[in-house]
């Protein structure tokens with residue numbers, strides 16, 4: 199099992215959030231450095247580029263440790279013009295990566311594919327986005343995709359993805375949309391709390407967990423409703439056609 203360092207509670211963030219149903223691709227990057235980690239990269243991004251948010255959701259260190267830097271619904275700065283629609287994963291290295299890193303990438307790309315409901319063909323390298331001119335990610339993505347799961351072997355991306363095209367993907371986990379629609383904080387942290395309340399252990403935001411969380415929130419909204427105003431409760435009950443009874 200991959201070692202995960204969760205940095206999400208302390209990473210600086212000044213970009214917008216998005217609905218995770220907007221994510222159409224998982225982008226692979228390399229750091230183009232031999233060493234480094236979130237803090238050293240963030241220092242560079244802040245000083246040189248003036249960024250208030252990091253470039254990647256996840257960073258895979260040389261020993262295969264994964265730094266989780268941002269939630270699935272946070273927009274990072276991986277590929278200019280595409281960021282609202284992509285999930286960025288970076289391997290530390292300059293065109294050459296360790297076996298531990300590749301193993302971790304496979305695991306994390308598969309996790310992200312499940313979260314966003316994407317096929318292996320949607321896992322693409324930075325330089326496969328049209329309009330980019332970079333050597334990143336420093337690897338032939340066909341060999342990377344061939345190792346990823348839907349059993350179809352190598353996938354050739356003949357049409358460079360375009361951020362403006364509508365993804366032909368069905369994302370079943372609309373918990374984020376549903377919560378936002380109902381005026382409830384849809385951040386990962388709050389969903390984690392809700393999941394715990396509904397008995398969903400070890401919430402990591404997988405498609406399966408999101409589906410079951412959505413179901414729980416719809417069927418048993420009572421706990422979700424705690425701490426909400428009466429005005430909100432009224433709106434909620436009308437919108438969702440449920441009867442709200444306060445028993446405690």
Ligand SMILES: [Zn+2]
Nearest residue numbers: 227228324334
């Ligand atoms: Zn890149």
